[in-house]
Amino acid sequence: MSNDAIVLLKEDHKEIRKLFADFENAGENAHKTKGKIVHRIIELLTVHTYLENEIMYPRVRELLPALEEDILESYEEHHVADVLVMELYGMEPEHERFDAKTTVLIENVRHHIEEEEDEWFPKVREGLGRKQLQEIGEEMLEAKKTAPREPSQPGALKKTIDAIIS
Numbered sequence: 001m002s003n004d005a006i007v008l009l010k011e012d013h014k015e016i017r018k019l020f021a022d023f024e025n026a027g028e029n030a031h032k033t034k035g036k037i038v039h040r041i042i043e044l045l046t047v048h049t050y051l052e053n054e055i056m057y058p059r060v061r062e063l064l065p066a067l068e069e070d071i072l073e074s075y076e077e078h079h080v081a082d083v084l085v086m087e088l089y090g091m092e093p094e095h096e097r098f099d100a101k102t103t104v105l106i107e108n109v110r111h112h113i114e115e116e117e118d119e120w121f122p123k124v125r126e127g128l129g130r131k132q133l134q135e136i137g138e139e140m141l142e143a144k145k146t147a148p149r150e151p152s153q154p155g156a157l158k159k160t161i162d163a164i165i166s
Helices: 005-024 031-063 065-089 098-127 130-144 154-165
Strands: none
Touching: 005 031, 005 098, 005 130, 031 065, 031 098, 031 130, 065 098
16 A cells, blocks of 8 residues: 555545445435445545645645645635535434535535646645655554544544634
8 A cells, every 4th residue: 555645645535436426326215325325425524634634734835835825725625525524414314405415515525626636736746755745644644543533523523613713
């Protein structure tokens, strides 16, 4: 397994995209299935955004100040996702707005992933050496072991609260 930070994030993106497709293909009244899929999406997004917000973005911001605006935009996109995740976390799959809220989350996160992979990651790869990306990746792998898995856990809750009041 690679420890390159960008490779690790792209692997997360691939898994998240698959869950999005599973949700979209589950069928209109597959409430139980959709609930399980959304629970897993929430878990993966909680871990992923935690790693980006706590490790990747701050390190890149420090090492590549020219990417400041990209990073600030990413924080804001995470903010939107955090709010939707928090609302979905407490919502029953049978709720009339569950599918709509999940669809908005999917659309927002897909947009964010595309921007990262098509625009931001190439700039980061060009600006940082392989060794630096591996060091960041190692930090992320270590942090992933204890990263929050639910938006109600302390590390994730702080991130969500910061996003809401900022």
